[in-house]
Amino acid sequence: MVIVPKHASQPRRPLVEHPPGKIAAATPVAHARTNAELEQLLAERTIERDDVARDEALAELARTNAELEHRLAERTIERDDVARDEARAELARTNAELKQRLAERTIERDDVARDEALAELARTNAQLKQRLAERTIERDDVARDEALAELARTNAELKQRLAQRTIERDDVARDDALTELARTNAELKQRLAERTIERDDVARDDALAELARTNAELKQRLAERTIERDDVARDDALTELARTNAELKQRLAERTIERDDVARDDALAELARTNAELKQRLAERTIERDDAARDDALTELARTNAELKQRLAERTIERDDVARHDALAELSRTNKAEEQLRLHAGELEALNSELESFSYSVSHDLRAPVRAVLGYTRAIADDYGTLLDEEGRRLLSVVEGEASRMGDLIDDLLAFSRLGRQPMANILVNMTSLAREVTAEQILASEGRSLIDIADLPAVRGDRVLLRQVWVNLISNAVKYSSKSAEPQVHVWATREETRTVYNVRDNGVGFNMAYAGRLFGVFQRLHRSDEFPGTGVGLAIVMRIVQRHGGTVWADARLGEGATFSFALPTGGEE
Amino acid sequence: MTDEFQNVDLLLVEDNEHDAEMTMRALTKAHFLNRVHWVRDGVEALEYVRCTGAYIDRDPQQVLKLMLLDLKMPRLGGIEVLRELKTDPKTIGIPIVVMTSSNQDRDVTESYNLGVNGYVTKPVQVASFMEAVAQIGMYWLLTNQAPTR
Numbered sequence: 269m270v271i272v273p274k275h276a277s278q279p280r281r282p283l284v285e286h287p288p289g290k291i292a293a294a295t296p297v298a299h300a301r302t303n304a305e306l307e308q309l310l311a312e313r314t315i316e317r318d319d320v321a322r323d324e325a326l327a328e329l330a331r332t333n334a335e336l337e338h339r340l341a342e343r344t345i346e347r348d349d350v351a352r353d354e355a356r357a358e359l360a361r362t363n364a365e366l367k368q369r370l371a372e373r374t375i376e377r378d379d380v381a382r383d384e385a386l387a388e389l390a391r392t393n394a395q396l397k398q399r400l401a402e403r404t405i406e407r408d409d410v411a412r413d414e415a416l417a418e419l420a421r422t423n424a425e426l427k428q429r430l431a432q433r434t435i436e437r438d439d440v441a442r443d444d445a446l447t448e449l450a451r452t453n454a455e456l457k458q459r460l461a462e463r464t465i466e467r468d469d470v471a472r473d474d475a476l477a478e479l480a481r482t483n484a485e486l487k488q489r490l491a492e493r494t495i496e497r498d499d500v501a502r503d504d505a506l507t508e509l510a511r512t513n514a515e516l517k518q519r520l521a522e523r524t525i526e527r528d529d530v531a532r533d534d535a536l537a538e539l540a541r542t543n544a545e546l547k548q549r550l551a552e553r554t555i556e557r558d559d560a561a562r563d564d565a566l567t568e569l570a571r572t573n574a575e576l577k578q579r580l581a582e583r584t585i586e587r588d589d590v591a592r593h594d595a596l597a598e599l600s601r602t603n604k605a606e607e608q609l610r611l612h613a614g615e616l617e618a619l620n621s622e623l624e625s626f627s628y629s630v631s632h633d634l635r636a637p638v639r640a641v642l643g644y645t646r647a648i649a650d651d652y653g654t655l656l657d658e659e660g661r662r663l664l665s666v667v668e669g670e671a672s673r674m675g676d677l678i679d680d681l682l683a684f685s686r687l688g689r690q691p692m693a694n695i696l697v698n699m700t701s702l703a704r705e706v707t708a709e710q711i712l713a714s715e716g717r718s719l720i721d722i723a724d725l726p727a728v729r730g731d732r733v734l735l736r737q738v739w740v741n742l743i744s745n746a747v748k749y750s751s752k753s754a755e756p757q758v759h760v761w762a763t764r765e766e767t768r769t770v771y772n773v774r775d776n777g778v779g780f781n782m783a784y785a786g787r788l789f790g791v792f793q794r795l796h797r798s799d800e801f802p803g804t805g806v807g808l809a810i811v812m813r814i815v816q817r818h819g820g821t822v823w824a825d826a827r828l829g830e831g832a833t834f835s836f837a838l839p840t841g842g843e844e
Numbered sequence: 845m846t847d848e849f850q851n852v853d854l855l856l857v858e859d860n861e862h863d864a865e866m867t868m869r870a871l872t873k874a875h876f877l878n879r880v881h882w883v884r885d886g887v888e889a890l891e892y893v894r895c896t897g898a899y900i901d902r903d904p905q906q907v908l909k910l911m912l913l914d915l916k917m918p919r920l921g922g923i924e925v926l927r928e929l930k931t932d933p934k935t936i937g938i939p940i941v942v943m944t945s946s947n948q949d950r951d952v953t954e955s956y957n958l959g960v961n962g963y964v965t966k967p968v969q970v971a972s973f974m975e976a977v978a979q980i981g982m983y984w985l986l987t988n989q990a991p992t993r
Contacts, residue, residue: 635945639968640862646970647869675968682947690949 325369326388332362333392359396363389489568506550508569509543515573539576620688627685634678641671673798680806684791687813692731699725699771702732703760706739710747718747723761726769728838734814741807742773742834748801749832750777768820769840774833779826788824811836849902852881853909854985857889857925858943859917863966867912867943870977876985886920889913890928893935907992908938910984915944915951923954930959937991939984943977 336359366389645668653661700722707720720743728735743758750756753776762771780788780795787793789812794805815822815836826832854876858864864882871877883889889911891897895904911929915922922942929935941962942955952963964980967973984990 632945635966635968636860636863639866639945639966639970639973642968642970643862643866643869643973672969679968 322384325366326384329366329388329392332366336362336396356400359393363393504566506547508566509546624685624688627681632682635675635682638671638675638678642668642675645671673804677792677804677806680804680810681791684806684810684813687734687810687817690734692734692817694729695732696727697730697732697735698727699735699762700727702736703739703743706736706743707758707760709740710743713744713747718750718756718758720747720758721760723759725760725762725771726764726840728769728818728840730818730838731814734817738811738814738836741811742836745807745834746773746775746777746832748777748803749779749796750775753777764840765837767840768837770835770837772833772835774831776831779828779830779832781828782826785824785826789822808834849881849899849906851879852906854880854981855889855892855908855911856880856882857884857886857911857917857922858882858914859884860914863914866970866973867977870974871981873974874978874981876981879985885917886922886925889925890920893929893938907990909988909990910980911938911940912943912980913940915942915946915955923951923958926955926958926960939988939990941980941984943980 645664649661649664649668653664656664703722703725707722711718711720743760746758747756750758755776757776759774760772762769778796778801784795788795789808790805791809792805793809794803796803811834812822815838818838820836820838822834822836824832824834854871856864856867858867861884864884868877868880868882871880881892883892888898892899892902893908893911895902913922913925922944926940926942929938929940936959939961941964942951942960943964943966944951945966947965955963962980962984964976967976
């Protein structure tokens with residue numbers, strides 16, 4: 269862009285400058301004109317020229333502005349501050365140039381033209397500034413929105429982090445708190461345990477010390493009194509003292525249950541000693557005393573009484589602790605005794621089971637050789653019986669018979685031994701049907717000779733298998749020992765008593781002499797020879813053992829030749 | 845391979861020779877003797893069943909219809925034999941009847957827990973003993989159907 273006046277290249281003439289046409293037209297007139305006219309002409313032309321130059325400058329300015337606006341408008345998308353700065357710089361430069369060019373013009377212009385140019389310039393600047401301001405605002409808005417979005421995102425993240433850390437921190441804090449709590453509890457428990465032990469002693473010592481100190485104070489105060497007291501006051505004091513003592517004694521007497529004798533005796537002795545001293549001091553005083561001194565003494569006495577009462581109350585509490593401690597010690601001693609009993613019981617049980625296991629294994633190991641003796645005797649009789657004469661066969665049969673009896677003894681002993689080990693059932697047993705069931709078998713065995721009568725029998729709680737064995741042994745005994753009677757009879761009945769039921773089996777058999785009744789229930793004990801009545805002598809021992817395991821008793825009543833009655837009693841309860 | 849045990853379907857496991865003799869005497873009377881083989885402890889019993897040791901040449905196809913098993917024996921007792929055979933799929937099917945002097949509940953319970961097929965206490969009396977053995981032979985060798993493999 270070059271802004272140059274159109275006529276700048278024309279040769280300059282002295283004083284005046286004019287287009288050739290005008291000069292040519294004026295030439296004929298110039299001779300007739302004056303200098304004033306020329307000057308006016310020049311002034312007019314200067315004005316005209318100035319107008320042209322001004323118009324040109326303004327046009328140039330407008331064009332430049334348009335270009336600048338256009339450039340600014342084109343940069344809508346990616347404008348940064350640099351662009352704006354450049355635009356500003358360009359504007360400034362352009363303005364500077366324009367100003368310079370305008371200033372360079374040597375021809376004077378009128379004020380109007382200049383003012384207009386300046387106004388135009390100012391307006392253009394204002395517009396540019398406004399546009400710049402508007403764009404700045406837009407850009408600021410975008411930036412603000414982005415900043416706000418960023419801020420929101422950052423806030424969200426921070427909140428989440430805070431939430432996580434709060435949870436973690438709470439867990440840690442809780443764990444710490446629990447650990448602290450557990451430790452504190454453990455410490456407190458230990459301290460309590462330690463202090464419980466020491467407290468009783470310390471409290472008692474403190475109470476005694478306090479008591480002693482109070483007494484000492486009282487004595488000192490009494491001693492310090494220099495004022496005389498009258499006899500009335502002394503009598504009153506003594507009366508009061510006696511009354512207080514009586515009260516204290518009564519209170520002490522009332523607490524006879526929870527106090528140890530030593531504590532009471534100590535308190536009484538202390539009290540008695542204090543009283544004795546007080547009395548002596550009072551008695552010693554021969555001088556008169558004023559009422560105030562008596563009041564003081566009474567007040568002091570009342571205070572002392574109150575203190576003593578409180579101490580007694582406190583000591584009662586302490587004594588309770590002592591009593592509890594004693595009770596615990598007693599309990600511990602009892603427990604110890606029980607423990608010892610249990611130990612003994614355990615030893616006995618172990619011994620018992622050892623004995624049983626011994627008798628079992630003896631019985632068990634005895635069976636094999638007996639079985640062999642029996643087996644081989646039978647083999648000889650079977651295979652070589654014909655080679656023996658009658659005496660030989662008789663001898664062999666004796667061997668077989670005795671070995672057989674030994675086998676029975678061993679089997680019975682085994683059965684007896686098993687009784688102690690067998691676990692016992694505890695069910696409601698119908699004794700009537702049980703006795704009838706056994707009786708049916710026995711009638712078969714006795715070939716129907718015996719008359720057996722079974723009454724209704726109360727049920728009982730116990731082990732059916734074991735109780736059945738009792739009935740088998742008692743009824744079979746009754747059948748056996750009455751088998752030689754003309755009309756064998758067996759009667760079974762029961763009687764209810766307060767806490768037990770007695771079951772009885774009576775026969776009309778051979779009976780026995782009651783002098784030997786004590787041996788009846790021993791193992792292998794018999795009152796008859798086995799050639800009279802076969803048997804091993806274990807049956808009644810088994811009966812007794814079973815009845816005893818049920819918590820009952822068994823006994824017999826008989827007379828020789830007049831039959832026998834065997835009875836057993838079982839405890840009642842829980843049958844319904 | 846030998847056919848020595850071709851007819852054997854009853855294995856008597858018994859350490860007491862007198863008891864064994866009485867048992868076989870009873871089986872003889874019941875006409876089962878040629879079907880019995882007698883071994884004297886648990887080790888021999890397992891060797892017989894598994895065709896090992898002295899019985900390496902026995903035909904494994906020949907299966908037992910019954911094993912009569914004593915409990916108290918040297919080397920390997922009856923309970924251990926039961927445990928071995930009744931936990932082995934190849935021998936679990938062999939019928940085993942314990943015949944012993946013991947009538948201890950513990951032995952009875954343990955034997956049944958291990959899967960024994962019968963439990964008999966040896967009677968002391970000869971007649972009872974003979975009858976018991978004969979009954980066992982009759983039932984397991986004639987009446988009962990044993991697995992064939």
